[in-house]
Amino acid sequence: MTAVKSLPVYSCGHVHLIDAYERADDHSQTLSWAATTLPCSKCCREGLMSLDLSPQVYVNLQQLSPGMAAFVIEVSEVVQPLDGVLDLTGYSRRAPSKDELHPGGDAFDVPCAVWRKEYWFANETEPMHVIALLRHLKQEMRWLETYLPAGERAVHFADFVPPNN
Numbered sequence: 001m002t003a004v005k006s007l008p009v010y011s012c013g014h015v016h017l018i019d020a021y022e023r024a025d026d027h028s029q030t031l032s033w034a035a036t037t038l039p040c041s042k043c044c045r046e047g048l049m050s051l052d053l054s055p056q057v058y059v060n061l062q063q064l065s066p067g068m069a070a071f072v073i074e075v076s077e078v079v080q081p082l083d084g085v086l087d088l089t090g091y092s093r094r095a096p097s098k099d100e101l102h103p104g105g106d107a108f109d110v111p112c113a114v115w116r117k118e119y120w121f122a123n124e125t126e127p128m129h130v131i132a133l134l135r136h137l138k139q140e141m142r143w144l145e146t147y148l149p150a151g152e153r154a155v156h157f158a159d160f161v162p163p164n165n
């Protein structure tokens with residue numbers, strides 16, 4: 001095991017848990033470092049709980065153009081400081097997607113906007129590369145769920161934000 005030289009320290013003063021950091025892959029470690037200007041996942045989770053909010057995450061596969069598909073992550077019920085964490089880690093505010101063929105559009109005038117991130121790949125991509133991408137994404141979910149009051153139970157694969165959520 002390689003010794004961890006330094007760990008992310010967040011704006012609340014808390015340090016990233018060493019166990020969680022060592023279990024994370026490079027991708028998720030990078031995500032942790034990107035959000036250190038904001039409170040840590042535990043403080044963020046407690047803030048959401050005090051507001052009685054429970055953001056849910058929907059991960060699915062969408063056909064975004066004739067030659068390209070994407071793994072799409074959408075997060076509902078997001079408030080500060082989680083919106084900042086998502087903003088710093090590549091998510092943007094969009095309307096929720098309806099299904100595999102109807103991605104959500106701009107977030108203007110949408111009361112139930114979500115935070116979305118897309119991992120695009122060409123239709124002819126080798127399956128092993130798609131699987132590697134999926135593995136990447138699962139690691140990202142292990143990171144994101146630490147911010148959520150419902151943890152792992154808030155992450156839904158192959159599912160969409162329920163209508164009127």
Ligand SMILES: [Zn+2]
Nearest residue numbers: 012014040043
């Ligand atoms: Zn903290």
